[in-house]
Amino acid sequence: MADEKFDSIVVGAGPAGVSAALTMAQAGLNVALLERGEYAGAKNVQGAVLYSKMLEDVVPEFWKDAPLERAIVEERLWVLTEDSGIQVGYKSAKYNSVPANCYTIIRVEFDKWFAKKAEAAGVTLITGVTVDDVLKKDGDIIGVKTTEGDRLLADVVIACDGANSIISQKAGLHREWKPEEVALGVKEVLFLPREKIEDRFNLEGDQGSTTEMLGDITQGMLGYAFLYTNKESLALGVGCAVDDFQRTRIKPYELLEEIKRHPMIRRLIAGSKTLEYSAHLIPEGGYNSMPPLYTGGMLLAGDAAQMINPTHREGSNLAMASGKLAAETVIEAKKRNNYSARSLGLYRKKLEESFVLKDMDDHKDIEEKVRQNRDIMTIYPKLACESAHEYFIVDGLPKRDHQRRIIRRIRRQRGIFQMIKDFMSLRHAIG
Amino acid sequence: MAEEPKPMSLEDKLGLLTYKNDHQTHIKLLDANVCLKCPDKPCATGCPAGVYVWDEPQKKIVVSYENCIECGAARMLCPYNNIEWQPPRGGFGVSYKYG
Numbered sequence: 108m109a110d111e112k113f114d115s116i117v118v119g120a121g122p123a124g125v126s127a128a129l130t131m132a133q134a135g136l137n138v139a140l141l142e143r144g145e146y147a148g149a150k151n152v153q154g155a156v157l158y159s160k161m162l163e164d165v166v167p168e169f170w171k172d173a174p175l176e177r178a179i180v181e182e183r184l185w186v187l188t189e190d191s192g193i194q195v196g197y198k199s200a201k202y203n204s205v206p207a208n209c210y211t212i213i214r215v216e217f218d219k220w221f222a223k224k225a226e227a228a229g230v231t232l233i234t235g236v237t238v239d240d241v242l243k244k245d246g247d248i249i250g251v252k253t254t255e256g257d258r259l260l261a262d263v264v265i266a267c268d269g270a271n272s273i274i275s276q277k278a279g280l281h282r283e284w285k286p287e288e289v290a291l292g293v294k295e296v297l298f299l300p301r302e303k304i305e306d307r308f309n310l311e312g313d314q315g316s317t318t319e320m321l322g323d324i325t326q327g328m329l330g331y332a333f334l335y336t337n338k339e340s341l342a343l344g345v346g347c348a349v350d351d352f353q354r355t356r357i358k359p360y361e362l363l364e365e366i367k368r369h370p371m372i373r374r375l376i377a378g379s380k381t382l383e384y385s386a387h388l389i390p391e392g393g394y395n396s397m398p399p400l401y402t403g404g405m406l407l408a409g410d411a412a413q414m415i416n417p418t419h420r421e422g423s424n425l426a427m428a429s430g431k432l433a434a435e436t437v438i439e440a441k442k443r444n445n446y447s448a449r450s451l452g453l454y455r456k457k458l459e460e461s462f463v464l465k466d467m468d469d470h471k472d473i474e475e476k477v478r479q480n481r482d483i484m485t486i487y488p489k490l491a492c493e494s495a496h497e498y499f500i501v502d503g504l505p506k507r508d509h510q511r512r513i514i515r516r517i518r519r520q521r522g523i524f525q526m527i528k529d530f531m532s533l534r535h536a537i538g
Numbered sequence: 539m540a541e542e543p544k545p546m547s548l549e550d551k552l553g554l555l556t557y558k559n560d561h562q563t564h565i566k567l568l569d570a571n572v573c574l575k576c577p578d579k580p581c582a583t584g585c586p587a588g589v590y591v592w593d594e595p596q597k598k599i600v601v602s603y604e605n606c607i608e609c610g611a612a613r614m615l616c617p618y619n620n621i622e623w624q625p626p627r628g629g630f631g632v633s634y635k636y637g
Contacts, residue, residue, distance in 0.1 A: 143625055145558070149633040150608060150625075214637035235629030254627040271610035271625065286614040293586045295551070296636040340636075349614045352584040359586040364545045383636045384551035386586035386609040 123409025126430030148218030177315025247403030288392030294344030322488030
């Protein structure tokens, strides 16, 4: 395949790359989609929650044949200490829609299906190919080079090669991440018969639930754990900032084992069998550490462009939306026959007009604020659980004494003004 | 009372995975002397696949690149930017079945 020329080369067959390739092929462009795994999905890891809207924009009526696990009807948030927990959740019959708001998926199965859709639209999918450099001419990107030395040319390269985007670094668009800009997630897929899942999680048929867990469960590290229901398996994982793993010297796989033993989780996974263990980077640095999104002849989408909204557990939907917008930018650039940085700058404008950059902008300071005030990760869960304990305990003391104890504890551990300050600074986390 | 789940070792976890091993490494330590002076060796604890192990008699970090599950965290875990991590060559490395 020496010096073959395409309208566009997309690097990485994940949600961003397939969305981009598929959209361009549908518009009649000649597209190559390069994937370093032996098959699409081989290197990809996610929780995984799939949001319908952004996929529907790329594959209408996807739910008719996509490999979906469970339609999410309940979202739960648990705030945990070592031995206690406060549970908040939202469950609604309104979620029983088709398509549902979101579904759990097995990422590898989903990625294979998604890549097939792109191939059916005319995309040339080439698997088992690692791109390790870009080709430049007069400062603009004109193609890519593979580890085997093959050169492929294109009017535009779209980098969708994920959190470890080597080519955006080679293109000079991105420096290396800093440890505080990325989270490391580890996960296990645990086999459990579907009746047990439905009983333990109070689900019917193909309904599913998600559970996010904050507090002591991450042992003071910035991050959270999650437990998602698939048809016949559970996904249990935890993601924490890389600088926290560096600082605490906690081993990620041992952290996961401790989470399995937590009294709130142990019963839910009892008798399950681990099918797979995996790890992945999550580029959580937010808006302020995003690389430039384009240069002459090249666009960045998805994790490669750090499009993650960690406070809302979103990423693959931002990837799909940005992949589609990147494709639309290329389609318009082709009409003008102009692939300069100036022409491709339209991409940024499209992202600014969409939810992608609006959400990224709104949540830009959260991690930094939590980091400056790191103890809130453990103080609040502890305070909340202790207060709940006082509230519910019946031990012969008058209720007014218990209430006083709660107030006193809050004053001693945080102070009312400090609490107001904390909530003000973090209001975007829930907004 | 729920049965106490047996802790699962890292070896057991990695044993579930399918790899296609390359004869050449995709991970390089740029300067072995840097590791000698590194007090905490966060690569040895933070790597989710235990790829980096401090060998006390040899006084060096031994890299089992064939166990790598390709998260890429090592590059950021090393406080001295001493780990050069590239994705394995096309088709090599771990292949997830669930992901």
